[in-house]
Amino acid sequence: MPKIRHLRWWIIGLVCLGTITNYLARSTLGVAAPTLLKELDISTQQYSWILGAFQAGYTIAQPICGYVLDVIGLKIGFALFAVAWSVLTMAHGLAGSWVSMAWLRGLMGMAEATAIPAGMKTTAEWFPAKERGLAGGLFNAGTSVGAMLAPPLVVWAILNYNWQAAFLITGALGLVWTVLWLWFYQGPDKHPALTDEERTLITSGQETHLQTGAKPSLKQILRQRNFWGIALPRFLADPAWGTFTFWVPLYLASVRHWDLKQIAMFAWLPFLAADFGCIVGGPVASFLQRTTGMSLINARRCAFTMGAVLMLAPAFIGFADSAYTAMALICVGGFAHQMLSTTVITMASDLFRRSEVGTVAGLAGTCGWTGQLIFSLMIGALVSTIGYNPFFVCLGLLDLVGAVLLWTLVRERKEDAAAAAATPQAAH
Numbered sequence: 001m002p003k004i005r006h007l008r009w010w011i012i013g014l015v016c017l018g019t020i021t022n023y024l025a026r027s028t029l030g031v032a033a034p035t036l037l038k039e040l041d042i043s044t045q046q047y048s049w050i051l052g053a054f055q056a057g058y059t060i061a062q063p064i065c066g067y068v069l070d071v072i073g074l075k076i077g078f079a080l081f082a083v084a085w086s087v088l089t090m091a092h093g094l095a096g097s098w099v100s101m102a103w104l105r106g107l108m109g110m111a112e113a114t115a116i117p118a119g120m121k122t123t124a125e126w127f128p129a130k131e132r133g134l135a136g137g138l139f140n141a142g143t144s145v146g147a148m149l150a151p152p153l154v155v156w157a158i159l160n161y162n163w164q165a166a167f168l169i170t171g172a173l174g175l176v177w178t179v180l181w182l183w184f185y186q187g188p189d190k191h192p193a194l195t196d197e198e199r200t201l202i203t204s205g206q207e208t209h210l211q212t213g214a215k216p217s218l219k220q221i222l223r224q225r226n227f228w229g230i231a232l233p234r235f236l237a238d239p240a241w242g243t244f245t246f247w248v249p250l251y252l253a254s255v256r257h258w259d260l261k262q263i264a265m266f267a268w269l270p271f272l273a274a275d276f277g278c279i280v281g282g283p284v285a286s287f288l289q290r291t292t293g294m295s296l297i298n299a300r301r302c303a304f305t306m307g308a309v310l311m312l313a314p315a316f317i318g319f320a321d322s323a324y325t326a327m328a329l330i331c332v333g334g335f336a337h338q339m340l341s342t343t344v345i346t347m348a349s350d351l352f353r354r355s356e357v358g359t360v361a362g363l364a365g366t367c368g369w370t371g372q373l374i375f376s377l378m379i380g381a382l383v384s385t386i387g388y389n390p391f392f393v394c395l396g397l398l399d400l401v402g403a404v405l406l407w408t409l410v411r412e413r414k415e416d417a418a419a420a421a422a423t424p425q426a427a428h
């Protein structure tokens, strides 16, 4: 293989592609739902159990997937899980009832839970500290791209073939990605296309104490206050993601009386905004580091806080007179959420060893998804009596609490903070 300059950006691009296929696969069901519910005679309540099976599997499995990646390595680990979620997606086409669909969905959720821990682990292994924010944002942007691509692709497959074909295609894309991954991916220690210069740039830009290779220990991770310092803000932040993903179309239809055509025309916009949010968080932190000389951790905390302040905008969604203003506020919410979410997700690689980043990111993800689940159940239980407004207001405030926790719970090593303050130039 010839040497490739800036290889790390190609690698994170490949991981982003993997995240896109991961989100495409999981989003297929929602788009195909109207057709397949009718054909398989599945009720709305049974459909909610199918969705629940995915959420439960995904929530529980994130640390398990992260741990497997930490132990057997990214190349084989990510490939195994990608094959599993792709084959399970394709198998959806064989389901004949809601029960078999729910089983497939639960298992698929477990395999899909690899995406974020794998992305974080790649970021930790391949990037110097100063670039991790942007790298983390780039692969995480794949989530929204996948969610945006699903509707046109799935509708096209259903119109030209049938709903089964939609699952076959999105699953097959995951397999194609796996072949690419197995062909192109190697760790930075042995990638034949990595130049010596770039390898030095990567290792010299990483914190020495994070490069050691102890195996992850669950007990030890859960005892650290830095873990809770990132996991609790995720618990408080992720309800926004769940709300934008699962509830906003329903809100637009039932409260703003939008028809399907209007929803199709506008509902992807918050995800586009979310993509920008993903990409902005890292560079904002780097900019602050460069201009003020503050430590990396403080710069991340500032970026998160900015996102949290911006998240006040969606608190006003329910008060907007026009549906279009409400939509604009939802978009600000998508942007702000991913700006702060990417930032806190990336902090797993700022605070934990490369050999345990997968497990830590997975555990924090479990907290995030638990927050999503609780919030979603609360909306489901209360929306018919109190409406959506209190929930939007709540979303606006939760991240401010998250910011306070991030500032108070996370402790950075004194020597790192001092080094950053003494040599601000080293930060970029």
Ligand SMILES: O=C[C@H](O)[C@@H](O)[C@@H](O)[C@H](O)C(=O)O
Pocket (backbone or CB within 6 Å): 115, 116, 140, 143, 237, 238, 241, 338, 341, 342, 345, 365, 368
């Ligand atoms: O809050 C949302 C996150 O940033 C989102 O992009 C992913 O982490 C998502 O939760 C997932 O696990 O697929």
